[in-house]
Amino acid sequence: MPYEIKKVFASLPQVERGVSKIIGGDPKGNNFLYTNGKCVILRNIDDHGRFVNCVRFSPDGNRFATASADGQIYIYDGKTGEKVCALGGGKAHDGGIYAISWSPDSTHLLSASGDKTSKIWDVNVNSVVSTFTMGSTVLDQQLGCLWQKDHLLSISLSGYINYLDKNNPSKPLRVIKGHSKSIQCLTVHKNGGKSYIYSGSHDGHINYWDSETGENDAFAGKGHTNQVSRMTVDESGQLVSCSMDDTVRYTNLTLRDYSGQGVVKMDVQPKCVAVGPGGYAVVVCIGQIVLLKDQKKCFSIDSPGYEPEVVAVHPSGDTVAVGGTDGNVRLYSILGTTLKDEGKLLEAKGPVTDVAYSHDGAFLAVCDASKVVTVFSVADGYSENNVFYGHHAKIVCLAWSPDNEHFASGGMDMMVYVWTLSDPETRVKIQDAHRLHHVSSLAWLDEHTLITTSHDASVKEWTITY
Numbered sequence: 001m002p003y004e005i006k007k008v009f010a011s012l013p014q015v016e017r018g019v020s021k022i023i024g025g026d027p028k029g030n031n032f033l034y035t036n037g038k039c040v041i042l043r044n045i046d047d048h049g050r051f052v053n054c055v056r057f058s059p060d061g062n063r064f065a066t067a068s069a070d071g072q073i074y075i076y077d078g079k080t081g082e083k084v085c086a087l088g089g090g091k092a093h094d095g096g097i098y099a100i101s102w103s104p105d106s107t108h109l110l111s112a113s114g115d116k117t118s119k120i121w122d123v124n125v126n127s128v129v130s131t132f133t134m135g136s137t138v139l140d141q142q143l144g145c146l147w148q149k150d151h152l153l154s155i156s157l158s159g160y161i162n163y164l165d166k167n168n169p170s171k172p173l174r175v176i177k178g179h180s181k182s183i184q185c186l187t188v189h190k191n192g193g194k195s196y197i198y199s200g201s202h203d204g205h206i207n208y209w210d211s212e213t214g215e216n217d218a219f220a221g222k223g224h225t226n227q228v229s230r231m232t233v234d235e236s237g238q239l240v241s242c243s244m245d246d247t248v249r250y251t252n253l254t255l256r257d258y259s260g261q262g263v264v265k266m267d268v269q270p271k272c273v274a275v276g277p278g279g280y281a282v283v284v285c286i287g288q289i290v291l292l293k294d295q296k297k298c299f300s301i302d303s304p305g306y307e308p309e310v311v312a313v314h315p316s317g318d319t320v321a322v323g324g325t326d327g328n329v330r331l332y333s334i335l336g337t338t339l340k341d342e343g344k345l346l347e348a349k350g351p352v353t354d355v356a357y358s359h360d361g362a363f364l365a366v367c368d369a370s371k372v373v374t375v376f377s378v379a380d381g382y383s384e385n386n387v388f389y390g391h392h393a394k395i396v397c398l399a400w401s402p403d404n405e406h407f408a409s410g411g412m413d414m415m416v417y418v419w420t421l422s423d424p425e426t427r428v429k430i431q432d433a434h435r436l437h438h439v440s441s442l443a444w445l446d447e448h449t450l451i452t453t454s455h456d457a458s459v460k461e462w463t464i465t466y
Contacts, residue, residue: 002464002465003464003465005462006449006461047066047074048066049068050068051069052067053098054067054098055067056102058078058102059102062077062078063075063077064078065100065102067099070091070096071095071096072087072092073097087121088128092113093114093117095113095141096114097112097113098143099111099112100112101147102147104147108121110147110154113141114142116134116136116137117131117133117134118134118154118164120166131169132169133170134162139156140156142154142156143155143157158180159177160177160178163175179205180201181202182202183202184201184228184441184453185199185228185230185231185453186459187231188444188445191237191254194211195211195445195446196208196211197209197445197451198233199459202227202228203227204227204243204245206219206224206228206231208256211445219256219257222258224241224243224247227243227244229243229244229271230242230272231273232273234279235277237252237253239251244270246266246269246270247263247266248266248281266290267285267288267300268287268288269285269286270283270284271308272311276313276315276334277315280292280293280317282313282339284310284322285308287302287304288301289304291334291338298337298338299338301339306325306326308322309353310354310355311323311355313357315359318333320339322355323348323353325351327347327349327350327352327368328345328347328352329347329366330342330344331382346366348366349372350369350370352367353396353397354367354396357378357400358400359402362377362379363376363377363404364378364382365400367397368394371390371391371393371394371411372388372389373387373409373419374386388409393411394412396410396438396439396440397441402444402446403447405421406447406464408450410433410438410439410441410442410452411439413438414431414435414438415432415439416433417430418450433452433460433462434452434454434455437454437456438454439452439453439454440453440454440455448464449462449464
């Protein structure tokens with residue numbers, strides 16, 4: 001097989017919710033429907049004052065517990081349904097309780113609450129064994145938990161998965177971080193001898209991943225407040241990102257700390273950004289093209305006569321290619337602190353969705369909404385070199401391999417193609433690269449390692465062989 005899935009850095013876990021035999025209950029929490037293995041039983045229980053969020057039988061079947069938005073946990077006899085006790089004597093938590101999970105030996109219970117804590121309860125003596133305080137912000141509310149053998153896990157509103165330490169409740173053993181919203185873009189960069197993946201999502205969150213281990217974290221400080229639309233790394237090792245919050249940010253990849261210094265406020269919403277040597281960056285906004293020099297706006301083309309969508313800067317730094325929704329790519333020259341329209345149109349087969357120069361600058365690849373990739377030869381005056389067909393839906397992203405002979409495309413059809421420049425028929429087809437949503441972005445770590453992201457909020461790493 002010419003491709004192999006190497007790693008999946010998943011962000012949205014499917015958590016096993018224990019071994020409960022409860023089937024359901026009404027919204028007021030008065031009636032519970034469950035099975036004992038031979039028949040279905042409908043029983044009326046009206047102890048809770050608000051919605052019941054979770055019900056779990058103990059593994060031995062002798063008891064079941066109910067947790068509610070009223071902050072209470074009740075323990076019942078698993079055979080008769082009679083109430084045994086209320087954990088804590090009254091309220092188990094100061095906020096609503098969203099999940100509970102029994103220990104394997106049926107003696108303890110783990111609870112997760114909107115009061116930003118998780119607790120371990122000794123059910124036999126009706127007391128709290130440990131309290132895990134997970135933070136102080138809204139995103140630290142605890143919405144799920146699982147007791148699996150020796151592992152205790154909780155899930156925060158942020159989507160983070162916390163490995164709880166029974167011996168040290170003040171600090172989790174490990175926190176798995178990632179995206180809980182759709183990933184819109186990514187880029188890659190080597191830092192300190194390691195290759196890192198940077199991904200940006202719909203909620204403005206940027207995450208970085210160690211490509212070897214999958215360990216990841218977010219930048220410190222306050223960053224974008226809305227969708228991150230495009231990211232790239234400039235020659236000084238700064239992450240340049242544009243967002244629907246109307247800003248372009250420069251973030252140091254060594255410090256990985258947002259600062260108020262590296263923020264450029266745009267007049268209108270940016271959609272795409274590309275960087276070149278000499279401190280240049282070109283930002284495509286709604287109805288506007290902006291040239292930045294050393295993190296400052298120095299020139300703009302307002303109302304260019306078409307709607308610009310995407311942009312790429314030639315590796316030499318002298319030419320800018322801007323793709324528009326009218327199906328054309330226009331070329332501009334960078335002259336000091338201005339952009340000059342060269343008056344040259346490159347025709348795509350439909351509205352342009354992405355453009356990318358090969359690393360050696362010899363070719364420009366253009367993909368469009370008509371499911372076609374067109375490659376132009378720069379040395380031949382941007383004449384059409386080849387056309388690549390195969391996608392069944394709109395193509396949304398492109399990325400050149402470091403070998404300059406192959407490039408990848410991803411589309412709304414959830415497929416990724418790796419194309420051979422000299423022969424459109426020689427290609428690697430990755431079907432259902434992301435099964436839940438379309439591919440949103442692509443990047444190469446090396447000649448045989450491709451990274452893909454999707455609106456399914458996951459990052460995938462592929463090994464490509466030819």
